[in-house]
Amino acid sequence: MTNHGGDPVSDKQKxxxxxxxxxxxxxxxxxxxxxxxxxxxxxxxxxxxxxxxKDVSIPVPVTLTTEDTAGFRGYLLGSPxxxxxxxxxxxxxxxxxxxxxxxxxxxxxRQLIDSGLARFRYRDFPLDxxxxxxxxxxxxxxxxxxxxxxxxxxxxxxxHQPTWSAARSAGGLFRGYAQQAGLDPVKYDGCMDSKKxxxxxxxxxxxxxxxxxxxTPSFIIAGRMYRGALSSDSISAIVRRAAADSTR
Amino acid sequence: xxxxxxxxxxxxxxxxxxxxxxxxxIGKIGVIACGTGGCETVQLSAQxxxxxxxxxxxxxxxxxxxxxxxxxxxQPRFAGRSWPLLGLVAxxxxxxxxxxxxxxxxxxxxxxxxxxxxxxxxxxxxxxxLAAVEWSKVSIRENEGVAE
Numbered sequence: 001m002t003n004h005g006g007d008p009v010s011d012k013q014k015x016x017x018x019x020x021x022x023x024x025x026x027x028x029x030x031x032x033x034x035x036x037x038x039x040x041x042x043x044x045x046x047x048x049x050x051x052x053x054k055d056v057s058i059p060v061p062v063t064l065t066t067e068d069t070a071g072f073r074g075y076l077l078g079s080p081x082x083x084x085x086x087x088x089x090x091x092x093x094x095x096x097x098x099x100x101x102x103x104x105x106x107x108x109x110r111q112l113i114d115s116g117l118a119r120f121r122y123r124d125f126p127l128d129x130x131x132x133x134x135x136x137x138x139x140x141x142x143x144x145x146x147x148x149x150x151x152x153x154x155x156x157x158x159x160h161q162p163t164w165s166a167a168r169s170a171g172g173l174f175r176g177y178a179q180q181a182g183l184d185p186v187k188y189d190g191c192m193d194s195k196k197x198x199x200x201x202x203x204x205x206x207x208x209x210x211x212x213x214x215x216t217p218s219f220i221i222a223g224r225m226y227r228g229a230l231s232s233d234s235i236s237a238i239v240r241r242a243a244a245d246s247t248r
Numbered sequence: 249x250x251x252x253x254x255x256x257x258x259x260x261x262x263x264x265x266x267x268x269x270x271x272x273x274i275g276k277i278g279v280i281a282c283g284t285g286g287c288e289t290v291q292l293s294a295q296x297x298x299x300x301x302x303x304x305x306x307x308x309x310x311x312x313x314x315x316x317x318x319x320x321x322x323q324p325r326f327a328g329r330s331w332p333l334l335g336l337v338a339x340x341x342x343x344x345x346x347x348x349x350x351x352x353x354x355x356x357x358x359x360x361x362x363x364x365x366x367x368x369x370x371x372x373x374x375x376x377x378l379a380a381v382e383w384s385k386v387s388i389r390e391n392e393g394v395a396e
Contacts, residue, residue, distance in 0.1 A: 028322035028324075031256075032322075035319065038257075042263075046267060046268060049268070049271070050277060172280055
């Protein structure tokens with residue numbers, strides 16, 4: 001046998017017959033074109049989904065009703081009889097508020113709230129110009145509160161802040177957190193679609209402004225304003241001092 | 249349409265499913281079309297990341313690999329070669345095992361079922377079966393070609 005091609009031929013190859021020709025494979029060019037066409041259609045659909053506005057936008061009410069401004073004074077955690085009240089004005093999309101929630105809040109809760117020394121009140125203060133999803137996050141948390149899960153929603157929203165802050169559309173992510181928090185999705189959707197808490201959020205913002213809140217987080221502890229994220233040690237010291245003063 | 253074309257189409261479909269889930273996960277798509285709500289629970293669970301990487305992104309990369317191999321196997325020069333098919337069997341087999349692990353997590357850890365993940369599981373299982381059948385046929389042909 002002569003190797004006309006000049007290629008080295010191994011013994012194994014020499015013992016091989018030519019492999020039987022597989023079923024005739026037509027030129028795949030046409031099929032490649034079909035795949036490319038389907039890929040373009042699929043990419044177009046995804047592009048449409050990405051571009052389509054999906055979020056419920058929470059309006060900024062021009063007029064507030066008495067229902068918005070009366071009765072509701074924020075989300076309260078702890079005993080109403082506690083000697084000292086800690087009020088936090090916060091924006092869900094503000095990184096410092098997220099940092100406070102992740103690093104300090106649990107310590108404050110354990111040391112001061114669970115012990116009955118202080119109660120904690122969370123108030124919305126969405127800074128719309130800086131944080132486009134803040135008001136939607138506040139509304140999602142309010143819808144969580146409607147089903148008795150505000151603190152669970154607050155934790156999830158803050159825990160995932162880097163994800164939804166960077167998202168073009170955050171409504172679906174909030175819906176996911178609602179699921180995780182154990183909310184009834186049908187009731188949650190109805191609540192979000194109704195935008196029923198828009199006025200309450202705006203009232204909280206206006207009340208904060210009237211008190212002199214200009215940035216988030218801002219704390220009012222025992223009637224005094226503290227701007228910026230406080231450490232749990234600082235809050236503890238302020239609360240203990242205020243508690244001591246109140247017993248004198 | 250032959251098996252190799254079917255594999256390419258299955259991989260393309262899987263690519264779009266995983267891309268859809270990934271775009272949702274990174275917040276590019278507002279609301280995921282799921283019906284039960286299980287997709288959101290699964291996609292936002294701690295188990296939606298594997299070794300620090302989004303599972304949906306692993307899906308995108310895996311399906312891209314499978315699509316590439318399937319398209320390569322369609323080339324006439326590879327018609328009688330088994331290695332592109334072996335690659336599909338190996339990658340598809342790994343994907344089937346990984347999918348099985350994810351299904352376990354959905355059922356017993358997360359306690360929620362993501363319909364899109366089920367679609368992906370069906371696609372990858374079909375692709376693996378087709379790849380295995382095609383590879384065995386080509387291997388048999390290759391063996392028949394060996395002189396005694």
